Amino acid sequence: MIGFLLKNKTLSAALLFILFLMLAGMFAAWLQPYDPYQPNYDAKLQTPGFKHLFGTDYLGRDILSRVLAGISQSVFPAFVVLGLVMAISLLLGTLSGYYGRRLDMLLMSITDIFVAVPNILLTIVIIGFLGFGMENVYAAILLSWWAKYVRIIRGLVHDVKKEPFMLSSRVSGSFGIVHIVRHIVPNLIPQVVTIAILDVSRVILTLSGLSFLGIGAQPPSPEWGVMLLDGKNYLQIAPWMGFFPGLMIFATACAFQICGEKLRSVFKLK
C-alpha cells in the first residue's frame, strides 16, 4: 500500500490534500485566526498579506477563516447527499435488477423521465417552488441524481447475475433478500464506491454552484459558493474575494477526481 502510494505521486498528493481538508474541516474552530462571521469595519477589503493570508471581504471578515469554516458546509454535505443517493439507489437498483419483470419496467420508466430532465433544471424547478435553503437543495439533488444511479446499479446487478457463483449459491438454496445481501451487494461495492468517489467532485460543484446562483446556502454562511458570489460582485476592486473560495472548490474537486480515476483504473471499469 505505502509503496503503491509512493509510486503514484499525484494520487498521494490528492489523498494528503483530502486528509488535511477533512482535519481542517473538523478542527476549523481552532484553526481560524479570526471569527468568520464577525464584521470588522476597520479591515475592509484588505489585500492578502501576513495579517490576513487570503485577504478580507467587504465586511472585513477574514477570507481564510471563512474558507476554513466553509469546509463543513461545502464538502461534508456532499458525502451525506451521496450516501443517501447511494442507499436509495442500491436498494432500488438491486431490487429492480434482481426481480426484474413488472417492478423493473415500472422503475425504469420512472427513471427514464428523471434521467431525461437535466439535473440543474430539475433542481432549479424544485427549489423555485419549494423555496431557498440547503434542505431543499439536498432534496432537489437527491431527486435529480437517484435515477442515474439506480440504472447503473441495475446494470451492474445484471452483470453479477451472469456469474457462475450466482448459480451455485442459488443451487445451495439461497434466495431473496439474503441472496441479494450476501452475494450480490458485496460484488457491487467496488464499482459503486468508484462511481461515488468520481461523483463527489460533481456533487461539490453542484452544491456550491447552487449557492453561487443564490438559491442554496444564504449569505452570512461561509459556504464557498456564497463567498464566490460575493467575490463576483467585488471582482473589479477585490478579486481575491472570489479567487480563494473558487480555488478551494477546484482543488477539492480535483483531488477527489484524481482518486476516483485511479480507483477506476485499478478496478478496470469503463
Place this chain on the structure above:
Amino acid sequence: MVQYLASRLGMLVLTLLLLTLFVFALMHLAPGDPAALMLQGLGAAPDGNMIAYYQHKWGLDQSFAVQYMTWLLELLQGNLGHSYITNKPVKDEIFSRMGPTLMLMTSSFVLTFLVSVPLGVLTALRERSLLDRVVYGGTVLGLSIPLYWLAIMLMLLFGVIWPLFPIIGGGSLRHYVLPVTTISMIQSVYFIRMIRSFTMESKQALYIEAAAARGLKRRILYPSYLFRAMLIPFITIVGTSFPSFFGSSIIIENVFSFPGIGKYMLDMIYSRDFPVIQGCSLLLASAIFIVHFMTDLCYYLADPRVRLEKQRWEN
C-alpha cells in the same frame, strides 16, 4: 417505421403529460399562498378580501383536479398563463428572451464540437502519446473546475486586468465571446472524454483489424470503416448534450448578466413568479424530450439494426 414512430410518439405524449402533472403538483406543494405573497411583494398589507379576490381570479379556490384540467386545457391552446409580476403573457416573456439563449447555446455547441472531435479522435488513435497524456491531464482539471469560477477568472483576466471584452450584459457580438468560451471549455472536456472512449472501443473491432491487414490506406480506412461505425455513439452524445449545455448556460447567463432565459428564470425564482417558472420549465423539458425523440429517430436512420426496446432496457 410507422409502427416505431407511433410507439415513440405515444411515449413522448405520455411523458409530457406526466411532466405537466409533476410541475403542477410541485406548484401546489409550494409553501405560501401566491396571492398573499404577491400582495406582500407589492408592499400592501395582505387583507382577506384582496387575497380572496386574487385567489378567485387565478382559480386558486377550486379543487386540485379542476385546476389541473383547466390549466392543461389552456396549455393545449398554447396559453401558459400570465406572469404574476408584469401581468404579461408568459409566452411572450419567454419568446423575447429565447433568441440570445439559443444563440449562446448554438455557438458554444459549434465551438465545442470543433475543439473536441479532432482532439478526441486523435488522442484515441494515438494512445499514450504526448498529446494523449496532455489532453488527459487537461480533462482531469476540466472535470473538476467549477464553471462559475472559470467564468469569473476569465472575466477578471479579459475584462478587468486586460479589458478586451465586456463582462456584463448582452447584445453585441463581443458580449458572446467570454460566455461561449467558458461553456465550450467545460463542455469539450466531457465531449473529448466520451469521443475518446468510444473511438477506442470502435477501433478494436475485428473488421477494422482485417481492413488494416488488407493494407487499406488510412484515408480510406478511417472515414469509411471507423467513423461510419462511430456514428451511433456520436449521435447519442450530441442528442443528450442539450440538457448539459442548457445547464451551463443557466449558470453562465447569471454570471455574465446575459439577458437570456436562464437569467430570467432565476430572477423569477427570486420573486416567486410561479406561472413563469412553470412555463419555462415545461417549455425546456418538452424541448429536451423532443430532442431525445429526434435522436431516437436519427438512430433509426443511421443504423437499421437498432433494436429499440433492447437499447432502452439494457442500459
